[in-house]
Amino acid sequence: MNILHPDIESYLAKHLRRPHPVLTDMEKRAERLRFPIIGPVVGNLLRQYVALLRARRIFEMGSGYGYSALWFAFGMPADGTVICTERSSENLQLLQDFFAKAGQQGKLDARQGDAIEILLNETGPFDIILMDIDKHEYVRGFEAAWPRLRPGGLFIADNVLWKGQVLDQQPDARTRAILEFTQMVLKQKNALTSIIPIRDGVLVALKKE
Numbered sequence: 130m131n132i133l134h135p136d137i138e139s140y141l142a143k144h145l146r147r148p149h150p151v152l153t154d155m156e157k158r159a160e161r162l163r164f165p166i167i168g169p170v171v172g173n174l175l176r177q178y179v180a181l182l183r184a185r186r187i188f189e190m191g192s193g194y195g196y197s198a199l200w201f202a203f204g205m206p207a208d209g210t211v212i213c214t215e216r217s218s219e220n221l222q223l224l225q226d227f228f229a230k231a232g233q234q235g236k237l238d239a240r241q242g243d244a245i246e247i248l249l250n251e252t253g254p255f256d257i258i259l260m261d262i263d264k265h266e267y268v269r270g271f272e273a274a275w276p277r278l279r280p281g282g283l284f285i286a287d288n289v290l291w292k293g294q295v296l297d298q299q300p301d302a303r304t305r306a307i308l309e310f311t312q313m314v315l316k317q318k319n320a321l322t323s324i325i326p327i328r329d330g331v332l333v334a335l336k337k338e
């Protein structure tokens with residue numbers, strides 16, 4: 130199931146200005162290889178959140194080859210940092226190359242390994258944490274992320290509507306993990322949470338001050 134009608138998705142993306150042409154190259158690569166990036170509509174939203182929060186410290190769980198992280202980087206001033214985590218060394222190398230092409234390498238802290246383990250070794254606090262890792266890890270990922278977010282910060286997770294499979298009568302294991310995670314965030318006492326039905330569903334939880 131498409132969450133948004135494809136024509137509406139195209140309409141939303143049509144007039145979006147990319148801050149650098151390298152983002153378009155990355156989108157073409159994703160289309161060619163069927164690699165799941167967040168896409169320009171969500172990317173633009175991330176950049177807007179960075180500006181709203183005046184974010185300087187961002188942690189990303191599951192960076193792929195750096196598309197979402199570059200949108201974050203373009204929203205930040207020169208002294209901002211996005212910590213990218215990725216288990217594939219090949220993706221991480223590409224990510225570093227794309228950041229360099231976009232002239233944003235000064236804002237990049239790229240780490241190879243398990244995103245949750247890396248985050249557990251950080252004290253934070255972070256202005257924004259984005260989670261886009263394997264879905265069965267979402268509950269554990271949220272448990273690691275929430276205490277490391279500053280009050281007033283945003284926790285963001287991709288794919289929470291999972292192509293509509295969250296409506297399945299007999300959801301599979303990955304869908305059940307997303308459902309469990311979503312309930313956990315919605316019940317979190319000091320969170321103000323929205324689910325935005327663009328692309329594959331974006332959950333945004335504000336940590337109350």
Ligand SMILES: C[S@@+](CC[C@H](N)C(=O)[O-])C[C@H]1O[C@@H](n2cnc3c(N)ncnc32)[C@H](O)[C@@H]1O
Nearest residue numbers: 166167191193196197215216243244261262263
């Ligand atoms: C959906 S892609 C990320 C896309 C990226 N956020 C973007 O929009 O440009 C998920 C990536 O996370 C990586 N990944 C999945 N689970 C991970 C984990 N626990 N630790 C580190 N990387 C992980 C995968 O190798 C994959 O490249």
